[in-house]
Amino acid sequence: MKNVFLVLFLSIILFSCNDNDDQSNIIPEEEPILEYTIASEKDEANLYTLNLLSSKSNLHEGVNNVAFVTEGDTLPAGGEWKILPKMHMQMEGVTHVHSTPFLGFEDADHKSTGIGQVLFVMPTVEMGAWTLEVTYLLNDEIFANWMFEIQVDAIKFLAEDPAFKTVVMVGIEGTEDRLIMGYNFPSGSPEMGSNEYEVLAFRRKPSMGHGHLETYEPLNALTIKSTPHMPSMGHGSSNNTDPKYVSEGKYMGTANFTMTGDWQLLLNVSEGEQIYLTEEGQSFYFEF
Amino acid sequence: MLISYNVVSQDKQMTTYHLQEVTINQDTIPSENYLLTVDDYMNQRNDLQVVKRGGFAFEPIIEGFTDGQIAVSIDGMRVFGACTDKMDPATSYLEPVNLKKLSVLKENESQMYGTALGGTLMAEMKYPDFKKPLEVGIQTAYSSNSNGFDGNVYVEKSISKKWGIRYSGAYRKHDSYSDGNNELVKYTQYEKMNHTFTSTYKLSADEKISALIMYDQGMDIGYPALNMDVSSAKASMANIAYSKHYHNGFFNHLEAKVYYNSIKHVMDDTKRENVAMHMDMPGESTTFGAWALVRKETKNHRISLKGDFYNNHLFADMTMYSPSGGINMYMLTWGDINRNSFALNLQDEWKLDPRLTLLTTARLETASTDLQNEVARKQFETLNYFIDGPRSDLSGSFSALFKYELTSAIESKFGFSYTSRMPSASELYGFYLFNANDRFDYVGTPDLNNEKASSIDFSLRYHRENWQVGFRGKASFIDDYIVGVVDEDYDPMTIGALGVKRFQNVATATTSHMDFFAGVTLSNQLEYNFNLVYENGYIDAIHSPMPYQKPLTIKNRINYQLYKLTSSLYYEYSVGMQSPSEALGEQKTDPYHLINIDLSYPVELKNTRLFLELGVHNVLNSYYVDPFAWNGIPNSGRNIKTSIRFVI
Numbered sequence: 001m002k003n004v005f006l007v008l009f010l011s012i013i014l015f016s017c018n019d020n021d022d023q024s025n026i027i028p029e030e031e032p033i034l035e036y037t038i039a040s041e042k043d044e045a046n047l048y049t050l051n052l053l054s055s056k057s058n059l060h061e062g063v064n065n066v067a068f069v070t071e072g073d074t075l076p077a078g079g080e081w082k083i084l085p086k087m088h089m090q091m092e093g094v095t096h097v098h099s100t101p102f103l104g105f106e107d108a109d110h111k112s113t114g115i116g117q118v119l120f121v122m123p124t125v126e127m128g129a130w131t132l133e134v135t136y137l138l139n140d141e142i143f144a145n146w147m148f149e150i151q152v153d154a155i156k157f158l159a160e161d162p163a164f165k166t167v168v169m170v171g172i173e174g175t176e177d178r179l180i181m182g183y184n185f186p187s188g189s190p191e192m193g194s195n196e197y198e199v200l201a202f203r204r205k206p207s208m209g210h211g212h213l214e215t216y217e218p219l220n221a222l223t224i225k226s227t228p229h230m231p232s233m234g235h236g237s238s239n240n241t242d243p244k245y246v247s248e249g250k251y252m253g254t255a256n257f258t259m260t261g262d263w264q265l266l267l268n269v270s271e272g273e274q275i276y277l278t279e280e281g282q283s284f285y286f287e288f
Numbered sequence: 289m290l291i292s293y294n295v296v297s298q299d300k301q302m303t304t305y306h307l308q309e310v311t312i313n314q315d316t317i318p319s320e321n322y323l324l325t326v327d328d329y330m331n332q333r334n335d336l337q338v339v340k341r342g343g344f345a346f347e348p349i350i351e352g353f354t355d356g357q358i359a360v361s362i363d364g365m366r367v368f369g370a371c372t373d374k375m376d377p378a379t380s381y382l383e384p385v386n387l388k389k390l391s392v393l394k395e396n397e398s399q400m401y402g403t404a405l406g407g408t409l410m411a412e413m414k415y416p417d418f419k420k421p422l423e424v425g426i427q428t429a430y431s432s433n434s435n436g437f438d439g440n441v442y443v444e445k446s447i448s449k450k451w452g453i454r455y456s457g458a459y460r461k462h463d464s465y466s467d468g469n470n471e472l473v474k475y476t477q478y479e480k481m482n483h484t485f486t487s488t489y490k491l492s493a494d495e496k497i498s499a500l501i502m503y504d505q506g507m508d509i510g511y512p513a514l515n516m517d518v519s520s521a522k523a524s525m526a527n528i529a530y531s532k533h534y535h536n537g538f539f540n541h542l543e544a545k546v547y548y549n550s551i552k553h554v555m556d557d558t559k560r561e562n563v564a565m566h567m568d569m570p571g572e573s574t575t576f577g578a579w580a581l582v583r584k585e586t587k588n589h590r591i592s593l594k595g596d597f598y599n600n601h602l603f604a605d606m607t608m609y610s611p612s613g614g615i616n617m618y619m620l621t622w623g624d625i626n627r628n629s630f631a632l633n634l635q636d637e638w639k640l641d642p643r644l645t646l647l648t649t650a651r652l653e654t655a656s657t658d659l660q661n662e663v664a665r666k667q668f669e670t671l672n673y674f675i676d677g678p679r680s681d682l683s684g685s686f687s688a689l690f691k692y693e694l695t696s697a698i699e700s701k702f703g704f705s706y707t708s709r710m711p712s713a714s715e716l717y718g719f720y721l722f723n724a725n726d727r728f729d730y731v732g733t734p735d736l737n738n739e740k741a742s743s744i745d746f747s748l749r750y751h752r753e754n755w756q757v758g759f760r761g762k763a764s765f766i767d768d769y770i771v772g773v774v775d776e777d778y779d780p781m782t783i784g785a786l787g788v789k790r791f792q793n794v795a796t797a798t799t800s801h802m803d804f805f806a807g808v809t810l811s812n813q814l815e816y817n818f819n820l821v822y823e824n825g826y827i828d829a830i831h832s833p834m835p836y837q838k839p840l841t842i843k844n845r846i847n848y849q850l851y852k853l854t855s856s857l858y859y860e861y862s863v864g865m866q867s868p869s870e871a872l873g874e875q876k877t878d879p880y881h882l883i884n885i886d887l888s889y890p891v892e893l894k895n896t897r898l899f900l901e902l903g904v905h906n907v908l909n910s911y912y913v914d915p916f917a918w919n920g921i922p923n924s925g926r927n928i929k930t931s932i933r934f935v936i
Contacts, residue, residue, distance in 0.1 A: 157615075159612070159614040232608075232610050232611070232614055235781050258720065258781065259618060261617025261618065
């Protein structure tokens with residue numbers, strides 16, 4: 001699906017290549033292993049093949065660990081990558097487009113974007129489809145671009161509770177902005193035992209007007225209190241640590257899950273004096 | 289139904305009383321009459337206490353010591369229950385029809401079978417005794433209170449002079465009983481069956497091989513004091529033993545055994561009302577082991593050396609079914625807990641003087657215990673315990689007992705012992721085990737230390753031809769006592785639990801036991817026995833009495849023989865639990881009086897004997913709660929039991 005090129009604002013992230021061509025291992029050891037190839041696309045000129053890799057076999061709502069890696073002919077070094085996720089919603093014959101936040105893609109070079117995290121705020125739905133536009137710029141000129149039409153799966157729960165979320169989205173009082181948060185378990189998924197997890201947090205600012213996409217600013221000064229809780233059993237667990245800021249938009253904590261089943265992370269989120277979310281509100285929820 | 293046992297409950301001395309054909313001592317299962325369950329039998333003994341969680345599977349307690357503090361040996365096998373909630377003490381898989389003796393060993397003697405602070409419960413099975421070419425017994429009984437059926441049968445056959453076999457089977461089915469207020473005590477029903485084969489083959493006059501195969505199955509067992517019942521408890525046990533006497537040679541006796549037993553236990557809450565969340569909680573315990581014992585007797589010494597190995601593997605998990613159709617929950621409560629133990633035991637009975645004997649025992653046990661399941665290890669990570677391999681434990685005991693005959697009529701014993709026992713599997717690696725008595729979830733502590741007890745023991749007995757009187761006292765001082773201590777930082781898991789307790793070593797606990805006994809044989813027809821017990825214990829660290837301390841209890845029994853009719857009148861009085869260990873879930877109980885009457889009448893037939901028996905238990909229909917009963921579950925009210933027994 002070709003789209004009208006929209007004027008973009010901020011949500012395009014430009015990042016330059018690492019010029020060191022000798023670096024063969026693009027994935028540092030601590031990073032997630034991206035073992036699944038989700039999609040493979042040729043650029044518009046049909047010259048360069050770009051693979052979308054992920055740590056999971058599918059893309060899903062919430063945080064996804066992904067990278068774009070070239071295959072075959074190599075791109076010239078010294079360029080910059082540009083990534084743009086877009087949701088195209090058909091509403092009463094009109095296409096509305098919005099984006100979604102992402103982080104990372106810092107260890108880029110001419111072979112790969114490096115690993116980043118895309119937080120899909122919603123899954124692919126009947127009237128809405130996701131695309132990922134990737135561009136390689138050389139001296140500010142488009143050298144190659146790729147269009148991935150992707151499927152983002154919904155995370156479904158047996159429990160039905162509007163507060164159980166994979167992606168937390170709440171309005172910030174006094175503004176039209178919203179707090180957007182997703183979680184990521186570096187081990188892949190929550191499991192019995194002690195789990196390190198990341199919380200990605202953004203402030204969504206609405207679109208400046210027609211033709212503009214909304215923007216996402218990483219939040220770096222949040223105080224997050226996160227309490228594991230089993231709603232069906234009515235108990236939690238011990239020895240948890242709250243997520244603490246580790247890098248741009250990212251917080252890291254530990255959650256202990258003493259059994260498998262339904263678990264919530266009850267959230268109290270504030271920034272300075274301002275309270276964004278209390279644990280009576282939305283919470284991260286998973287079933288495993 | 290006659291059960292008579294002597295009052296010298298304090299040691300293994302086999303004083304016997306002769307009431308015509310009934311020859312009974314305290315350890316022997318009475319004369320082919322197997323109507324009592326092992327539970328009843330343990331409950332009636334003077335030297336053993338029981339914890340009741342319902343009408344079946346009583347947990348044995350020896351002088352306030354329980355579970356990991358005592359050892360249970362079944363036909364020379366270590367047997368460990370498969371239930372995380374102690375619903376199936378190893379004794380629950382026994383039937384009197386296959387038992388020769390059930391002994392309570394204390395002090396020195398107990399250490400041969402396990403490193404035990406409190407003592408050992410030793411069950412010896414019946415093997416063919418070659419006395420008759422064929423013996424068959426069959427017995428059925430009906431209990432009025434629980435609409436219960438008890439039946440047992442045994443066949444003992446000498447196939448040749450060398451080879452004998454014995455089969456025994458038992459089946460019991462009881463509905464829930466009613467208490468002394470004639471109110472039904474729900475979930476006290478049970479059903480069980482047992483099949484046991486034993487065989488002995490004499491290789492020579494001094495050498496024999498014997499083997500045992502036993503299968504026991506409990507079904508639909510209610511536990512009113514707990515949240516769950518049991519749908520199935522299956523035990524399979526087998527062993528092969530070899531023994532030989534040497535007339536010449538360095539040793540006089542050699543005995544060895546290899547064994548295997550496996551228990552599968554399935555809890556069930558489907559028959560309960562108002563279950564907040566249905567759960568499956570199966571457990572498995574598998575044990576195999578081998579031991580060898582040599583004995584050497586000289587003029588003044590009797591030395592035994594025993595080497596003992598066992599491996600026990602425990603697994604239990606828990607599936608919780610979401611009541612709202614949500615995802616089910618799962619966790620491991622015993623995550624493949626594997627223990628290998630090797631022990632050496634040396635015992636010497638030294639006759640220092642014709643009137644003075646010194647019995648010395650030394651035991652050294654080394655064990656390796658591991659939490660093998662990766663998921664269970666991850667569960668422990670949530671408690672900040674990172675388990676990456678087995679832990680090693682060294683435990684053991686040393687004891688010395690002097691037996692002194694002051695005169696031909698006065699015997700005294702004085703002993704001391706030091707025992708260091710390693711923590712039990714649940715104490716180390718149990719994960720959120722709910723205790724329905726104190727309503728706390730219990731969590732194991734993987735770095736627990738050994739519990740150590742120093743005990744002194746004294747007894748005095750004065751006996752004349754027709755009567756005896758005596759006293760025994762024991763005091764134990766326990767260091768690093770292992771007990772559940774409330775941890776406010778932990779969140780309970782069980783719905784309705786009050787909190788979490790973690791097993792901890794706490795400083796000093798003390799316990800003392802005192803009993804007084806007397807017996808008189810007034811004539812060949814009449815005898816009277818009296819026993820009084822009182823125990824007291826305190827755990828300093830949690831400012832609580834120790835649990836399972838017997839309040840003052842008096843037991844009286846009169847046995848009377850009128851022509852062929854054997855009768856027995858039993859009267860028990862207890863002041864009730866006055867100083868309960870409330871911190872550990874005990875509650876006050878009222879004083880009670882209990883009277884039982886048993887009658888047995890033999891009818892001589894050609895080549896067979898027929899016994900008509902009648903028992904009226906709790907004659908007064910007293911409403912009473914056993915001092916150790918969990919959650920105040922009352923005992924059975926009046927029960928009339930009738931039985932017919934054939935012996936060919």
